[in-house]
Structures are given as C-alpha cells and as structure tokens.
Amino acid sequence: MKTDILNGVALLLALVLGAVGAVWQGGGGLEIVDVVAIQKEFPPDLDELTDARGVVVPTADYQRIVSLNTVADHLLLGLVEPERLLGITAYTLEGHADAWRFGGRQGVGRSEDLEHVLSLQPDLVVTSEFSDEAYMARLREQGIQVFDLGNMRGVDSTIGDVLALGALLKQQGRAQRIVDSFRRELSALEGQWPSSTPPSGLYLSVLGDSIFGGTVGTNYADVLYYGGVKDLAAEHGFKDWPRYNPEQLLKMNPPIIITPKGTGDVICGHSVLGLMKACSSSGHILEMSGDFQSDPGLGLVESAAEVQALLKSALSGP
Numbered sequence: 001m002k003t004d005i006l007n008g009v010a011l012l013l014a015l016v017l018g019a020v021g022a023v024w025q026g027g028g029g030l031e032i033v034d035v036v037a038i039q040k041e042f043p044p045d046l047d048e049l050t051d052a053r054g055v056v057v058p059t060a061d062y063q064r065i066v067s068l069n070t071v072a073d074h075l076l077l078g079l080v081e082p083e084r085l086l087g088i089t090a091y092t093l094e095g096h097a098d099a100w101r102f103g104g105r106q107g108v109g110r111s112e113d114l115e116h117v118l119s120l121q122p123d124l125v126v127t128s129e130f131s132d133e134a135y136m137a138r139l140r141e142q143g144i145q146v147f148d149l150g151n152m153r154g155v156d157s158t159i160g161d162v163l164a165l166g167a168l169l170k171q172q173g174r175a176q177r178i179v180d181s182f183r184r185e186l187s188a189l190e191g192q193w194p195s196s197t198p199p200s201g202l203y204l205s206v207l208g209d210s211i212f213g214g215t216v217g218t219n220y221a222d223v224l225y226y227g228g229v230k231d232l233a234a235e236h237g238f239k240d241w242p243r244y245n246p247e248q249l250l251k252m253n254p255p256i257i258i259t260p261k262g263t264g265d266v267i268c269g270h271s272v273l274g275l276m277k278a279c280s281s282s283g284h285i286l287e288m289s290g291d292f293q294s295d296p297g298l299g300l301v302e303s304a305a306e307v308q309a310l311l312k313s314a315l316s317g318p
Contacts, residue, residue, distance in 0.1 A: 042167035049168050052129065052150025059168050062124040062145070066117055068108060069128040070096075071152045071297035075162055076126070077101060078178050079171050086120045097291035098299070118142060126165070128152065152296040154219035155186065161297070178298075185301045186226055193228035194312035201229040201256030201278070201286075204244075206263045211249065211273070213242045219296035226300075227307025229256060246272040254278050256314075258307055261287040286310040
C-alpha cells in the first residue's frame with residue numbers, strides 16, 4: 001500500500017520543495033486541486049462542503065479529529081479545543097519547531113497505521129493530496145468522514161484551508177480570526193523590508209545531484225516576497241519547483257541565493273555554479289535554519305521573517 005502522508009520519495013521532495021504541484025493524480029486516479037478552486041465562499045448556514053477530490057462532506061461539530069495533513073495540524077490547533085484533536089502527522093511531532101504546542105497528541109505517519117487511526121475512533125480525518133485514495137476509502141467504510149484539503153502552496157492556499165476547515169467544523173468565527181491575524185503578520189513583514197528596492201534572488205535546494213528551485217505557485221514565492229527578495233526565477237518565466245541546469249542558473253546569475261542551512265557550500269563548490277554572482281564577494285548566500293522553511297502554512301511567516309533578518313544582515317555589511 002502506498003504511504004499516506006509525506007513518506008518515502010514524497011516526504012523527501014516535500015521537505016525540500018514544499019508541497020507538490022497544482023494538480024496531482026492520487027492513488028485512485030482522482031484529480032487533486034486546491035479546495036479554494038472548488039468553493040470560494042463559505043456561507044454560515046452551510047450544511048456540506050466539497051473537498052479537493054470532489055467528495056461531499058457534511059459540516060458538523062466534530063469531536064474526535066485526526067489530521068494527516070501537516071498544514072491542518074497547526075490550523076486545527078487554533079480551531080478546536082485541544083481534547084478534540086486526537087492525532088496529527090508524525091512529521092509535525094518529530095520535525096516541526098512548534099511540535100511542543102501539541103502536548104500529548106499522538107503521531108500518525110503512514111498508511112500502514114490504519115489500525116492506529118481506527119483505534120483513535122475519529123469522526124473526522126483531515127487529509128492531504130499525498131493521501132492514497134484506497135486508504136481514504138477504508139476510513140470511509142468505517143463510517144469516518146474524510147476531508148482532503150488538497151494543495152499546500154503558501155499564503156492563498158493557507159487562507160483557503162483555514163476558511164474551509166472553519167466552515168467544515170462550524171467554527172467560522174475562529175477561522176476568520178486566524179486569517180485576520182495571519183494577514184496582519186504578513187502586512188507587518190511588508191512594512192519591514194530591509195531595502196526600499198528589493199534585491200533579486202533565487203530560492204535553491206539540493207537533492208542528490210540536482211538543483212531545485214521554488215518560485216511562483218509555491219510557498220517559496222511568498223517566502224521570498226515577504227522576506228524582501230525579488231524572485232528572479234519568476235522574471236525568467238519559471239514556475240512551481242523547477243529543476244535547474246547549470247546553464248539556466250548562470251544565465252540568471254542571481255546576486256542572492258536563499259537555501260537551506262549547509263547547502264551554500266555545495267552550490268558554490270560546484271565547478272560551474274561557483275561562477276554565479278551570489279558565490280562571489282559581491283553576492284550573498286543566505287542559509288535558512290530549516291525550522292519553518294518546509295511549512296507551507298502558517299509557518300511561512302517565520303520563514304519570511306528569517307529571510308528578512310538574513311538579508312538585512314547581509315546588506316548592512318560586516
């Protein structure tokens with residue numbers, strides 16, 4: 001059976017690249033899209049909600065909730081009472097900087113943990129685009145409601161996810177407060193840009209012998225924007241998570257590269273990539289700590305704030 005969430009190759013790619021593309025074919029051949037594209041408004045008297053796979057789920061005051069979605073883990077923590085959130089993704093418990101907020105919540109990692117999920121006796125399971133359709137069907141066979149939030153792509157998808165979960169759980173007031181707070185934090189970041197004219201740069205990550213980017217259509221585009229960096233990849237027509245060759249990177253010749261901690265030397269140590277301006281004395285390699293950079297949800301604020309701080313330090317000189 002395929003793994004359910006962020007496991008195997010999907011896990012490795014997700015940690016490096018964020019969530020996968022705008023459209024992904026799930027295990028059952030269903031098209032996965034952003035829930036925002038399906039339903040843009042959530043009236044207060046809504047009785048049912050269509051999820052990202054086109055499945056209609058009744059709205060209700062669900063009392064026993066399990067999350068198999070790394071973004072939903074954190075959103076649910078602000079939407080329902082702690083005792084109603086029975087389990088969250090093992091990835092959040094094991095690798096997220098805010099894992100401590102979840103107290104004694106149980107972690108669920110793979111589709112082989114089906115019996116573990118069933119033992120929690122949930123009335124709602126919130127899943128992601130990584131969830132295998134056959135696994136979700138087995139949950140539904142047990143009378144459990146399953147809601148797939150779909151893509152995780154940054155600010156817009158996070159706001160859509162908050163509002164969708166708020167409608168699903170009949171907690172739209174709480175959902176709106178989360179959205180308002182999120183927007184205030186993002187606006188504050190815009191007001192603190194280190195430079196009145198944002199410098200150009202790229203987000204790059206290394207996976208094996210390949211160099212990947214993160215640009216328009218992903219959470220990294222938002223991290224760059226709110227961090228005060230002009231996305232050079234978007235200017236050159238790239239989107240999503242491009243796999244670059246050395247010639248493409250040399251052509252863009254970024255003066256600034258944002259990358260996970262420990263990979264700057266790998267990039268600049270390359271015989272060709274070392275010729276990029278960012279690797280010279282006049283350029284800058286900004287290495288992110290990794291605490292929030294793989295979080296395409298609310299943690300995006302922390303990632304962007306870190307980029308701002310790194311950029312401010314770099315521009316101010318020694």
